[in-house]
Amino acid sequence: xxxxxxxxxxxxxQLIEQIKQAxxxxxxxxxxxxxxVRDLAMEAGVNPNTMQRALQExxxxxxxxxxxxxxxxxTEDTRVIEAAKxxxxxxxxxxxxxxxxxxxxxxxxxxxxxxxxxxEENHGxxx
Numbered sequence: 309x310x311x312x313x314x315x316x317x318x319x320x321x322q323l324i325e326q327i328k329q330a331x332x333x334x335x336x337x338x339x340x341x342x343x344x345v346r347d348l349a350m351e352a353g354v355n356p357n358t359m360q361r362a363l364q365e366x367x368x369x370x371x372x373x374x375x376x377x378x379x380x381x382x383t384e385d386t387r388v389i390e391a392a393k394x395x396x397x398x399x400x401x402x403x404x405x406x407x408x409x410x411x412x413x414x415x416x417x418x419x420x421x422x423x424x425x426x427x428e429e430n431h432g433x434x435x
Contacts, residue, residue: 323362332393
């Protein structure tokens with residue numbers, strides 16, 4: 309997994325978001341065993357305590373669970389994963405809409421821009 313950390317948010321929040329994205333996108337499939345806290349922290353270039361805090365939050369959310377001697381695993385409950393995916397998408401859509409409104413776009417204009425962009429994407433840019 310490629311970690312991308314910024315200075316504008318707490319690191320543990322970014323870790324939560326990136327691991328959550330990996331789970332909802334299928335990069336970490338249901339039931340998969342996660343690497344150890346120490347290994348994940350080393351890979352991300354963060355303190356193991358910070359990674360531990362992020363994983364504990366993901367456990368509280370039900371996306372991962374611990375087995376005492378075997379480590380942490382991604383939940384096998386696809387309803388939990390789908391709910392997290394929907395929430396993550398909603399957050400990103402809200403941030404996008406907010407930024408577009410700050411640029412002065414109306415809801416109708418935003419929809420038009422999205423429609424045009426989808427046409428470009430679906431037709432490889434040929435219009």
